[in-house]
Amino acid sequence: MxxxxxxxxxxxxxxxxxxxxxxxxxxxxxxxxxxxxxxxxxxxxxxxxxxxxxxxxxxxxxxxxxxxxxxxxxxxxxxxxxxxxxxxxxxxxxxxxxxxxxxxxxxxxxxxxxxxxxxxxxxxxxxxxxxxxxxxxxxxxxxxxxxxxxxxxxxxxxxxxxxxxxxxxxxxxxxxxxxxxxxxxxxxxxxxxxxxxxxxxxxxxxxxxxxxxxxxxxxxxxxxxxxxxxxxxxxxxxxxxxxxxxxxxxLRIERIAGDFGDFGYFNIAQGSGWHQTPFSRMDDELTYEEVVALVQDEPAVAAEILFKLGVTHGDIDDVLGDLYDDYAEAVYASDSRH
The missing domain is CATH 3.40.630.10 (Zn peptidases)
Incomplete structure (x- = not known):
């Protein structure tokens, strides 16, 4: 066997x-x-x-x-x-x-x-x-x-x-x-x-x-x-x-549980935010503005998150489609008011 x-x-x-x-x-x-x-x-x-x-x-x-x-x-x-x-x-x-x-x-x-x-x-x-x-x-x-x-x-x-x-x-x-x-x-x-x-x-x-x-x-x-x-x-x-x-x-056991040292930039699993950045609230979802700031200030971290979450071309197409629909609705509403 x-x-x-x-x-x-x-x-x-x-x-x-x-x-x-x-x-x-x-x-x-x-x-x-x-x-x-x-x-x-x-x-x-x-x-x-x-x-x-x-x-x-x-x-x-x-x-x-x-x-x-x-x-x-x-x-x-x-x-x-x-x-x-x-x-x-x-x-x-x-x-x-x-x-x-x-x-x-x-x-x-x-x-x-x-x-x-x-x-x-x-x-x-x-x-x-x-x-x-x-x-x-x-x-x-x-x-x-x-x-x-x-x-x-x-x-x-x-x-x-x-x-x-x-x-x-x-x-x-x-x-x-x-x-x-x-x-x-x-x-x-x-x-x-x-x-x-x-x-x-x-x-x-x-x-x-x-x-x-x-x-x-x-x-x-x-x-x-x-x-x-x-x-x-x-x-x-x-x-x-x-x-x-x-x-x-x-095997030698030398590390203390929970001691992550001075290195570290994110914890996807626990949503713990980003070390040494404004995004450090435990368990809270980031606001839209914070996500934008993250992408602008730490693009490598943002890219790693998207990669580990398994984002596909289909996901991107879906989001772009939703954004286009929202934009079209906003334009239509604006035109209707004039």
């Missing part, structure tokens, strides 16, 4: 589903693949009210994280997409799928690794979140409604980073893990990984508020959020086996 659940076997199945948040494809993936796979492993699992799925293998203070959703267009054809596999590289068949948004290895790769670790009985808790690509709302739900659950863990490990060799310690919120912890994981994996502060945002950034050490490990995918996305299955198999052999009790 373990070999059947190696990433090279499961990831092509996972990526055949278009898993946009709230889509028919996401529901099909959960009902047709994820739940039956867990049932085949005879493990208990629970869904929370947001749809996040949790598997508890043991009470070890380790939380493994991957997100279910992708940036597929929710309005696109939800039939399974066709893929290409050659020399261990999985990609979209763009000749037969010219209009697909992405492959979905972000974060199907992480899902495949977590399933393998579960099949091996690796101790810890496994969390499959929803709505990461729309701002980490699933992770935010866990933090807001089940903080005590998160406080049980000393470390959170997500497999949701591009490339081969990064162990992300810092994300948009700031420092999420110590270099010592990340270096210990890198040494234990023995795969040329190294600590990196160059993260943007993924679910464990939200959990770093209450979990001391939160890292994001390279998942072997490239060109995420595009139709040219591809993933290295051989790398994932090696990573999965290496993680299964890590002694997590031996």
């Amino acid at each position: 373990n070999n059947l659940l190696k990433p090279h076997n499961t990831l092509p199945q996972i990526c055949s589903y278009c898993r946009a948040h709230g889509s028919a494809g996401e529901r099909r993936f959960i009902n047709e693949f994820l739940v039956p796979t867990l049932n085949s492993l005879n493990v208990d699992y629970d869904f929370d009210a947001y749809g996040n799925l949790t598997v508890v293998v043991s009470d070890a203070p380790v939380l493994f994280v991957a997100h279910i959703d992708t940036v597929h267009d929710i309005n696109s054809n939800q039939e399974k997409q066709q893929l290409l596999l050659g020399d261990g590289i999985l990609s979209l068949n763009t000749e037969k799928e010219p209009f697909r948004t992405c492959l979905g290895a972000d974060d199907g790769a992480g899902i495949s690794v977590l399933l393998y670790l579960i099949s091996k009985g690796i101790g810890g808790t496994y969390l499959f979140t929803r709505c990461e690509e729309r701002g980490g709302l699933g992770a935010d739900y866990v933090l807001r409604h089940n903080k005590a659950f998160l406080e049980r863990f000393k470390m959170a490990i997500e497999i949701d980073r591009k490339g081969y060799n990064e162990i992300i310690t810092s994300q948009g919120v700031g420092d999420c893990a110590s270099n010592a912890f990340a270096q210990d994981i890198a040494d234990a994996l023995g795969m040329m990984h190294a600590p990196s502060p160059n993260g943007t945002f993924t679910d464990v950034a939200t959990f770093a508020e209450v979990i001391p050490e939160c890292v994001n490990i390279s998942a072997g995918y490239f060109n995420a959020h595009t139709c040219n996305e591809y993933v290295d299955l051989n790398y994932l198999d090696t990573l999965a086996d290496a993680l299964a052999n890590v002694d997590f009790n031996a």
Whole structure:
């Protein structure tokens, strides 16, 4: 069974589903693949009210994280997409799928690794979140409604980073893990990984508020959020086996939960505003004027937010259409008064 659940076997199945948040494809993936796979492993699992799925293998203070959703267009054809596999590289068949948004290895790769670790009985808790690509709302739900659950863990490990060799310690919120912890994981994996502060945002950034050490490990995918996305299955198999052999009790825990250091520019998941800017009200939505100021003053931050929220060309067209309709109505009303 373990070999059947190696990433090279499961990831092509996972990526055949278009898993946009709230889509028919996401529901099909959960009902047709994820739940039956867990049932085949005879493990208990629970869904929370947001749809996040949790598997508890043991009470070890380790939380493994991957997100279910992708940036597929929710309005696109939800039939399974066709893929290409050659020399261990999985990609979209763009000749037969010219209009697909992405492959979905972000974060199907992480899902495949977590399933393998579960099949091996690796101790810890496994969390499959929803709505990461729309701002980490699933992770935010866990933090807001089940903080005590998160406080049980000393470390959170997500497999949701591009490339081969990064162990992300810092994300948009700031420092999420110590270099010592990340270096210990890198040494234990023995795969040329190294600590990196160059993260943007993924679910464990939200959990770093209450979990001391939160890292994001390279998942072997490239060109995420595009139709040219591809993933290295051989790398994932090696990573999965290496993680299964890590002694997590031996890793140094040096960061204090909630201490993000001096670095950090935003927290998408918690809506916490922007460090060292006027937009620092916890949990309040920005006003229209504040959004305009953000775009003008910090365009890179605004672009990163839109990117992580999975904004599509269709979304832009819809907004432009609404703006045009509002403008046309205003012009008509003005003409009618004259």
